[in-house]
Amino acid sequence: MRIDELKQKIEGELRDLKAEIEARDPNVVNIRASRDDVIEIARRLSSIGFDHVKAVTAVDKGDIFEVDYIISSYLGDLSYYLVNLKISLPRDDPRAPSLVEIWPSVLYQEHEEHEMMGIYFEGHPRMGRKLLLPENYEGIPPLRKEFKIKTEGIDYGG
Amino acid sequence: MEAEERELELLIGPQHPASGHMRLIAKIDGDVVTELRPDIGYVHRSVEKIAETKKFLQIIPLVERPSLPDTTANNLAYVMALEKLLGIEPPPRAKYLRTLLAEITRIHSHLYGLGIHGVMIGSSTAYMWCFGDREPFLQLAQELTGARLTYSYIIPGGVRRDMPKGFADKVEKVLRYMEGRMKDYFDIYFNNPVTRARLEGVGVLKREDAIRLGAVGPNLRASNVPYDVRKAEPYAAYPDVEFDVITEKAGDSFARVMVRVREIGESIKIIRQVLKRIPDGPILHENYEKLIPPKLKEQYKSTGIVKFPSLFANLKAPEGEAIARVEGGRGEVVFHIISDGKTSPYRLRMVTPSFRNVVLFEHLTKGARVADIPAIYGSLDYFPPEADR
Numbered sequence: 001m002r003i004d005e006l007k008q009k010i011e012g013e014l015r016d017l018k019a020e021i022e023a024r025d026p027n028v029v030n031i032r033a034s035r036d037d038v039i040e041i042a043r044r045l046s047s048i049g050f051d052h053v054k055a056v057t058a059v060d061k062g063d064i065f066e067v068d069y070i071i072s073s074y075l076g077d078l079s080y081y082l083v084n085l086k087i088s089l090p091r092d093d094p095r096a097p098s099l100v101e102i103w104p105s106v107l108y109q110e111h112e113e114h115e116m117m118g119i120y121f122e123g124h125p126r127m128g129r130k131l132l133l134p135e136n137y138e139g140i141p142p143l144r145k146e147f148k149i150k151t152e153g154i155d156y157g158g
Numbered sequence: 159m160e161a162e163e164r165e166l167e168l169l170i171g172p173q174h175p176a177s178g179h180m181r182l183i184a185k186i187d188g189d190v191v192t193e194l195r196p197d198i199g200y201v202h203r204s205v206e207k208i209a210e211t212k213k214f215l216q217i218i219p220l221v222e223r224p225s226l227p228d229t230t231a232n233n234l235a236y237v238m239a240l241e242k243l244l245g246i247e248p249p250p251r252a253k254y255l256r257t258l259l260a261e262i263t264r265i266h267s268h269l270y271g272l273g274i275h276g277v278m279i280g281s282s283t284a285y286m287w288c289f290g291d292r293e294p295f296l297q298l299a300q301e302l303t304g305a306r307l308t309y310s311y312i313i314p315g316g317v318r319r320d321m322p323k324g325f326a327d328k329v330e331k332v333l334r335y336m337e338g339r340m341k342d343y344f345d346i347y348f349n350n351p352v353t354r355a356r357l358e359g360v361g362v363l364k365r366e367d368a369i370r371l372g373a374v375g376p377n378l379r380a381s382n383v384p385y386d387v388r389k390a391e392p393y394a395a396y397p398d399v400e401f402d403v404i405t406e407k408a409g410d411s412f413a414r415v416m417v418r419v420r421e422i423g424e425s426i427k428i429i430r431q432v433l434k435r436i437p438d439g440p441i442l443h444e445n446y447e448k449l450i451p452p453k454l455k456e457q458y459k460s461t462g463i464v465k466f467p468s469l470f471a472n473l474k475a476p477e478g479e480a481i482a483r484v485e486g487g488r489g490e491v492v493f494h495i496i497s498d499g500k501t502s503p504y505r506l507r508m509v510t511p512s513f514r515n516v517v518l519f520e521h522l523t524k525g526a527r528v529a530d531i532p533a534i535y536g537s538l539d540y541f542p543p544e545a546d547r
Contacts, residue, residue, distance in 0.1 A: 027391065028481060051369050051370070052369060052370070052372040053372060054372070054483070054490065054492045054509065054514075055481075055492045055494050055507055055509045057494045057496075057505065057507040059496060059504075059505045060505075068494065068507075070481060070492065070494060074369050074378070074383050074385040075369075075383070075385070079385060079390040079391075080390055080391050082481055084481070103370075103372070104370050104371055104372070104517075105370070105371055105372025105514070105517075106372075107517055108513065108514075108516060108517055109509070109513075116206075130199070131198065131199060132198065132199035132202040132546055133199065133202075134199075142204070142207055143206065143207055147207075149204075149207060149208065149211060
């Protein structure tokens with residue numbers, strides 16, 4: 001299977017949904033979708049053999065947040081390919097449906113992006129609890145750009 | 159008087175219960191675990207946040223540190239993602255050298271995991287032997303890279319050093335020694351009825367659960383899923399070498415241990431092929447090589463050691479995003495870098511095998527005996543700093 005064949009297959013699967021699909025050489029298919037469709041898209045990707053999520057990346061893009069799911073398969077030809085499912089969320093309402101029911105492999109990663117980026121994954125069983133941060137941490141989710149860390153810098157002398 | 163029946167909460171850790179700081183919160187009914195939740199984050203070091211303030215080259219040691227026994231995988235996966243952004247491919251010799259170090263590291267990382275597991279189930283012999291036999295591999299890596307663990311050997315466009323003279327012979331000597339030792343390991347430890355009793359049938363991970371939960375590395379392959387990034391999306395010199403993807407059917411703690419043991423044999427096979435077939439030529443991409451000032455270039459040609467071209471310090475990655483994955487000792491390492499064209503990444507996502515595998519603690523311990531917790535924990539080759547990042 002070539003990348004454009006996979007792209008066509010995914011386009012066929014998601015025909016009735018609003019999703020921008022683009023192939024990125026050599027083995028990544030990007031799917032840009034709205035949060036209202038993401039569960040259905042995930043369900044259909046799962047039904048054609050995409051059986052796990054490798055990474056969940058939340059990105060602070062200023063006016064919006066983006067959540068990227070990097071999805072693939074452990075079996076057969078599909079294991080060479082990665083699907084990067086991207087959803088954009090408004091800054092003042094960073095909610096997205098959790099995909100944990102479809103892909104349990106996102107359990108810890110959605111949790112991490114929740115506490116680090118302040119994304120609320122609806123339906124995720126551990127929202128509001130801490131994972132990596134200290135229990136008593138309060139304040140801006142640290143991966144947001146407005147959270148600045150102090151750097152030591154280099155003293156070049158003179 | 160009848161004893162009150164109740165569920166107890168058992169706290170294991172967080173002061174270094176096994177391979178690093180973490181806590182396991184177990185609910186137990188008598189001797190049986192009813193629920194166990196890993197409490198992680200004690201060694202979280204904000205790699206992803208710090209990376210946004212560091213230059214691309216400075217990030218190499220940053221991403222290596224959390225996975226101390228297996229730094230090559232992180233180094234390689236990060237540099238591969240960066241190279242995708244930069245649009246460069248290392249020369250063939252550099253690819254072979256990357257595979258060489260990756261496999262030396264895989265062997266000593268597996269020995270580390272097996273040793274820690276040994277001591278967790280009470281075999282100090284396994285611990286001492288594995289750690290002792292890890293040493294020759296650390297020394298090989300040191301001779302190649304100049305460091306024992308944190309190699310920072312792989313740089314954009316190539317590697318930092320060429321093979322020293324006579325290296326291949328030394329490697330062969332170590333490989334022969336290790337092959338000889340394997341028999342002892344089986345006689346004393348792996349075929350020992352006590353070891354078998356502690357591990358067989360304990361912590362069984364079914365094939366469909368391994369896939370569903372997104373397990374990686376030997377833990378996945380021990381449940382009969384033949385997934386290995388080196389085959390799925392071959393990188394470095396892996397397209398040119400022959401080896402088997404080791405799987406086991408049982409999915410229990412013993413199967414996970416066996417996958418690691420047998421993978422040492424495959425790594426030995428790969429290293430021999432690499433040393434036999436390694437092509438001559440440069441170890442750094444010509445675009446970067448030509449940036450080296452004449453005097454340093456002379457030194458590089460005579461010693462095989464690259465001094466960074468100063469331009470590297472302000473390396474900019476073009477706008478875009480890249481994903482790279484590598485099969486490390488403990489499993490798949492994934493890097494996702496988003497660049498806005500500056501000298502630091504806009505966002506760096508680093509997903510390590512231990513973070514992918516942490517979910518297995520809660521899954522595998524349900525219904526297990528308390529005494530099986532260390533047997534299961536150890537079999538996962540879980541490394542807390544790697545999970546926390």
